[in-house]
Amino acid sequence: MKFSVAIPAYKKKFLYSCIDSILNQDFTDFELIIVNDNSPEDLEEIVKQFDDKRIKYFKNKINCGSENVVDNWNICLSYASGDYFILMGDDDEMMPNYLSVFYKLIEKFPNQNVYHCRSFIINEKSNILRLTPSWPEWESVYENIWHRMNKLRDQYISDFVYKREFLKKNGNFYKLPLAWASDDITSFQAAFNNGIVHTQQPVFRYRESSITISNSGCAELKLEAINGEEIWYDDFLMKFSPTNTIEKYFYESIKNDKPKYFLNKRIETIAYNGIREKYFLKDFLYFAQKRKLFKLNLQHVMYALILAFKKKQSKKM
Numbered sequence: 001m002k003f004s005v006a007i008p009a010y011k012k013k014f015l016y017s018c019i020d021s022i023l024n025q026d027f028t029d030f031e032l033i034i035v036n037d038n039s040p041e042d043l044e045e046i047v048k049q050f051d052d053k054r055i056k057y058f059k060n061k062i063n064c065g066s067e068n069v070v071d072n073w074n075i076c077l078s079y080a081s082g083d084y085f086i087l088m089g090d091d092d093e094m095m096p097n098y099l100s101v102f103y104k105l106i107e108k109f110p111n112q113n114v115y116h117c118r119s120f121i122i123n124e125k126s127n128i129l130r131l132t133p134s135w136p137e138w139e140s141v142y143e144n145i146w147h148r149m150n151k152l153r154d155q156y157i158s159d160f161v162y163k164r165e166f167l168k169k170n171g172n173f174y175k176l177p178l179a180w181a182s183d184d185i186t187s188f189q190a191a192f193n194n195g196i197v198h199t200q201q202p203v204f205r206y207r208e209s210s211i212t213i214s215n216s217g218c219a220e221l222k223l224e225a226i227n228g229e230e231i232w233y234d235d236f237l238m239k240f241s242p243t244n245t246i247e248k249y250f251y252e253s254i255k256n257d258k259p260k261y262f263l264n265k266r267i268e269t270i271a272y273n274g275i276r277e278k279y280f281l282k283d284f285l286y287f288a289q290k291r292k293l294f295k296l297n298l299q300h301v302m303y304a305l306i307l308a309f310k311k312k313q314s315k316k317m
Contacts, residue, residue, distance in 0.1 A: 001029070001083050001084070001103060001106065001107075002029050002030060002031070002081070002082040002083050002084075003027075003029070003030035003031075003082045003083070003084050003085075003086060003099055003102075003161075004030065004031050004033060004080035004081060004082030004084070004085045004086070004164060005022050005030055005031070005032050005033070005086045005088060005094075005099075006032075006033040006034075006035065006073075006076035006077070006079070006080060006085070006086070006087050006088065007019070007022075007032070007033070007034045007035070007076075007088045007089075007090050008035050008037060008069065008072040008073055008075070008076050008087065008090070009034055009035060009036050009037065009039065009043050009090040010036075010037045010039045010041075010043075010090060011039070011041065011090050011091060012039070012041040012042065012043055012046060013091065014090065014091035014092075014207060014209075015043060015046045015047075015090050015091070016046050016049065017093055017126070018088060018089070018090055018091060018092060018093060019032070019034070019046070019047070019050055019055075020050075021093040021094045021095075021096075021205075022088065022094055023050060023052055023054070023055075024096055025094065025096060025097075025098060025099045025100070026096050026097055026099075026100050027097075027099035027100040027103055030054060030082065030099060031054050031056060031080070031081065031082060032052070032054050032055045032056065033056045033058070033076055033079045033080060034047055034055065034056070034057045034058070035058045035059070035060065035072060035075055035076045035079070036057070036058065036059040036060065037060050037063055037064050037065075037069075037072045038059065038060045038061065038062060038063035039063075044057070044059075056079060058075075058079060060072065060075065066178055066218070067177050067178060067218075067221055068175075068177075069178065069179045070173050070174075070175040070176070070179050070182050071175070073087055073157075073172075073173045073179070073182075074172040074173055074175075077164070077167055077168070077172055077173070080164055082164060083163070083164060083165075084102070084106065084161050084162065084163060084164060085161070085162045085163075085164040085167060086158065086160070086161050086162075087157050087158060087160075087173075088158045089156070089157065089158055089206070089207070091207045091209055092156075092158050092204070092205060092206050092207050093122070093126075093204075093205040093207070094203065094204060094205070095120075095202070095203040095204065095205065097201075097203055098117070098203040098204060101117065101199055101201050101203045102115055102117070102161045102199070102203075105197060105199050106161075109138075109197045111194055112163070112194050112195070112196070112197050113162065113163045113166040113190040113191070113193070113194065114160055114161070114162055114163070114166075114187055114190035114191055114196050114197075115160070115161040115162075115196070115197050115198075115199070116135070116155065116159055116160050116161075116187070116196055116197070116198045116199070117159050117198065117199045117201060117202065117203050117204055118131065118132050118133075118134060118135070118159070118198075118199070118200060118201065118202035118203075118204075119131070119132045119154070119155075119156060119159045119202055119204040119205065119206050120132075120202050120204070120205045120206070121154075121205075121206050121208055122205050122206065122207050122208070123207070123208055123209075124207065124208075124209055126205075126207075128205075129208065131202055132154040132155070132159075132202070133152070133153070133154065134200050135153070135198040135200075136198065137197060137198060137200075138195055138196070138197050138198075139195055139196060139198075140191070140195045140246070140247050140250070141188055141191040141192055141195060141196070141240075142242060142247045142250035142251050142254065143246070143247075143250050144187075144188065144191055144195070144196055145188055145236075145250070145254055146250045146253050146254050146257070148184060149254065149257055149258075149261045150257070155183070155184070155187070156183070156204070156206045157179075157183040158204055158206065159204040159206070160183070160187055162186075162190060163190075166190055167186075167190075170186075170189055170190070173186045174186045174189065174232070176225040176228045176229060177218075177221040177222070177224050177225045177228075178218060178221050178222060178225060180221070180222050180225035180226070180229070181225060181226070181228075181229040184229075185229065185232050188236070192240065218273065219269055219270055219273040219274030219287075220274070220290075222269045222273060223266060223269055223270070223274075223293075223294045226262060226265055226266055226269065226294075227294065227295070229262075230258075230262050233254075233258055233262075237251075237254065237255055237258075262295075263295075263296075263300065266294055266295065266296055266300070267296070267300055267303055267304045267307070268304075268307070270287050270296075270301065270304035270308075271303075271304040271305070271307035271308045271311065272307070272308070272311065274287055274304070275287070275304065275305060275308035280305070280308070280309070284301065284302075284304075284305045287301050287304065288301045
C-alpha cells in the first residue's frame, strides 16, 4: 500500500513546517507531490532545503488562482501514483503517525473509498486551540451529510484520505468557486456506496489563519458556490434513496432541513464576508440589488446587515 501526499502550494509562510511534518512520518512508503501554483513567492527556495527522493516538485505555468483552486487540486492528483491520496494545505501539518494510523484503518476497512480523522486546530504560532469532535467509526452518507448540515461535523480537506482510483473514476475533486464546499461534496460522493470510516485519533493539524481562502472575502464567489452546492444537493436527493429505516430518517431530515440550511448559509456569507465596516450602506445596496440572483429577498439582506453590524459592535467590546 502506497500513499500519495500532495501540496497545492502558493503561500511560503508555513510551507517548511508542512513539508517537514510529512517527511517525518513513521510510515515511510509514500510520495510527496508539491505543485507550485505559479506563486509570486519563492517556494522553490523552501523545497530545496529538503533532500528527499520522495519529493516530486512541479510548477504551473499559469496560476490557477483562488477562484479555481480546485484545478490545482486536480493537477496534484494527476501526478499521483499511490493507492491512496491525501491533499494537504500548504500551511497545515501532519502528526508523525498520520499515515500509519490511516494504514491500519484501511487494513481494517479495505473496501471504503474515503477515510477520515479528527483534527487539532492550531493558530499561527502552532498552539492548539481546540480538538474536533469524535465521530462514529462508520456512518452512512446520509448521516454524514445531515450532521455536516447541522454543524455537528468539523472537517477539512486534509483530514480525508481517498482511494485514488475512486477519485479518478469520479472525475477528480468536485469543482466549485474558491473550493467552497468542494471538499464536502467530494467526500459525500466517495461515501455513496459504503459510507465513511473514521479514526478517533487526531492525526492532522489544521491551521486557522487570516490568509486562508476560508477567511477571505469574495462573498459573491462564495454565494455562487452556494448556488452550485444546492444544485448538487437537489441532484443527490433526486437520484439516491435510502435502503433502511435509519437512512430514511436522515434522508428525510436532509430534505426538510435543506431550505433553511442554504438560506442561513447565504445570509451569513453576506454578513461576514460581503458587508465591510467602512462600506456598510454601499455593500448593503449592492447585495439588495443582486438578491434574486442568490435566492434572497430584501428582508434576508436586511438581516445580513444586522448580523454584520452586531459583529462590528462585538469587536469593539
